[in-house]
Amino acid sequence: MTLFTPLRLREIEFKNRIGVSPMCQYSAKDGHPGTWHLVHLGSRAVGGAALVMTEASAVQEAGRISPGDAGMYLDAHVDSWRPIAGFVKEQGAVPGMQLAHAGRKASTAAPWFGGGPLTHEQGGWTPVSSTSIPFGAGHPVPRALTLTELDQVVSDFQQATRRALAAGFQFVEIHAAHGYLLHQFYSPLSNDRKDDYGGSFENRIRLLLRVTQAIRETLPQTLPLLVRISATDWNEGGWDLEQSIELCRRLKELGVDLVDVSSGGILPGIKIPAGPGYQVEFAEAIRRQAGVATAAVGMITDPTQAESIVATGQADMVFLAREMLRDPYWPRRAAAALQTKIKPPVQYERAW
Template sequence: MPSLLFTPLRLRGVSFKNRIGVAPMCQYSCHDGLASNWHLVHLGSRAVGGAGMVMVEASAVSAAGRISPADLGIWSDAHAAALAPIAQFVAEQGAVPAIQLAHAGRKGSTQVPWQGRQAVPSEQGGWPVRAPSAVAFNDAYPLPGEMTESNITQVVDDFAAAAQRSRAIGMQVVELHMGHGYLMHQFLSPLSNQRTDAYGGSFDARVRAPLRVVAAVREAWPQELPLFVRLSATDWLEGGWDVAQSVELARRMKALGVDLVDCSSGSIVPGSQGQAEPGYQVPFADQIRREADIATAAVGLITRADQAEAILQRGQADMVLLARELLRDPYWPLRAAAQLDEEAGWPVQYLRAVSATAKS
């Protein structure tokens, strides 16, 4: 049986040469939000390594939407111009260039992970943060101001403008970050959204802002190009966001033009993570795919070629996105192809290295 992992996938007018995607992974390596040589080499090497899609890390749609002062951004034409060589190089390697658009909300103005994740004071480059409700993520994070309807409309506009800039530089996929405790997830989850107006309380109210973002981006993003959304499919906590709500949201997003749901989980409040083990989030991709009738991507501790292939063969997802495994081995797709007896598509510059040892 032919490998599904190396069978092309078509979404709208874009063809992915295989079903392996590089998940967006924050590098916390920017100055003023601008991409650098680090990003070109980091992302370019994964394209050379054979992935079908290479997704740029969470890119803030405004300066206030960053997680840390070292985050990547796409809130101006200058930021887009810094990303343009990356999109071009990724496409030249036969991979689909993609970008994740994001706003951190109450998780913004914090230190980079290796410094400890405390709030960054204004004198060190920090900024005021806003969220659906004036509730901090934890005692070490900034206390956010509650967003007004005008603030919400500005964020919607910022996402749409970021999508337009992404297209102008050659990105072929935009993903909206609605998981991991960032702003759109903060609206979705009852654990973070304590509003009593049109944007909080009922399910319909809590999904209002995220659906406004989807509609605005779909209008700004070319119809021939696919739109992805990353969801935290569950908060893992009673009274929080759950898979049933994710299924219903996915149905509504599909009606607005979303093509694929990237299924992660957790991180809305401290301790809201599941028990991490190989494939622990795959059932979310499976359920959303079946019940919402939408393409999905599976993520989370997918490390082996046979594991990724089995997910696709069982019909649990349409793509697999790898993160840490591709940090360990940028050439994982080439090795996986050899292990599954598929044509790897090695760069011609590397053909002298191709041998049976590629399977090891």
């Protein structure tokens, strides 16, 4: 097994084990992606990644992290995404959409405007969550979702999946990590509910399982479903690896094909011991103990490091984020470093 061995999930073949991790660009208008998104995602498909995932795309307008977030909450978004999914596919990469709801971490400014919470006067809105406790000091007080509104969240994830399919995406990833809405439900650090969605492990994972089931029913059997989780809150009394493994067993039973294993994000100020490949051990434990395919992500930058993660069975794929911003041609560089030949686009053949 190497970094360039193809991987099949259901009827979809990924030509190698390299994925472009979802990355917000804060550059959409009313949820519509534009030329920036086409060039950004398109370049990374030309760069040779097998899997190219969109940024977190909101399933509800109020679920955007920032006003510039991309969305799939309107039928009109389908036409804006279609050329992007089409171009990625033409390059031999598999286009996928990450569907998201930011919950209480919604309504913030883009990083280059400081990233802080936005007031209503600044164009912000009241976020919704599992709880009415804010993410942190200075963050808006969220409104705890009612049971009827939870049904709406499930159905909006499902509706957004239908739109993603209509736009030509070939898989969906549910964003259930980084302290956003679904993570707000499963972490004990952000869920103080007294109803069927709070308290016990079963109750805390209920919303994610419902969303997963609804999306699986909507996706054709031929197309894969991915879920991104935070494997740990890195905090005493919080969500941890053991709960993640049990959750992933359930996700697998519901037809999830690959778990994208990240961590953190539930509360501000928690210290994370980040370093090269610092989350790989979680991807490995989940792969081995839950028996589900995983992607490792987080400070994977070096071709030999990436090759070793796949070759030793720590994960089935590697997802790269910031390294792909530094170098969209990273897969081509990795192939050269690992003495593997991969084809350039025909238009570029004279340079190879």
